[in-house]
Amino acid sequence: MKKILFSLLLALPLLANADTYNYLNINSTSSAQSVALKTVKKITFEGTNLVVTATDGTVTTAALATLSNLTFSDIATSVRSTKSQTGQLCIEAGRVVADGNGLLQLYNAGGQLVRSKQVNGIRSELNLDGLPHGIYIARLGSRTIKVLH
DSSP: OHHHHHHHHHHHHHHHHGGGOOEEEEEESSEEEEEEGGGEEEEEEETTEEEEEETTSOEEEEEGGGEEEEEEESSOOSOOOOSSOSEEEEEETTEEEEEEEEEEEEEETTSOEEEEEEEESSOEEEEOTTSOSSEEEEEETTEEEEEEO
8 A cells, every 4th residue: 555655656746747748759769750649549559569549540650679768748859740641651670661542752861752652552561671771751641750770
């Protein structure tokens, strides 16, 4: 009983400051994503993934094996997506994975298109092998994520 009470007392300062944060930042070895806290409906663990579901149905997925940290902050620390989504986009095992329709594009830090692939409603992967290590931007329709390779 004392341990429970002590734990609650330690958590009170965290709870008091919880409303000052605006974003959940998900950092892994290959990507960084930010999710607005006001849109988070639930956070679950499904298989080997952390899954954040938003109130509009948008799902952000991060592989637990590559997850380096989760933080709360006042500002987003990664590229955010817009509200209209054409599909899901994430990083898994060093590959850009997309579920949706449209043209999956990968840009380097200089803004040059380095890879692209047509995605037709099924899970598709864009391999990063052969690309120099660095920061890339992956885009599917209006969905955009930062890729650390």
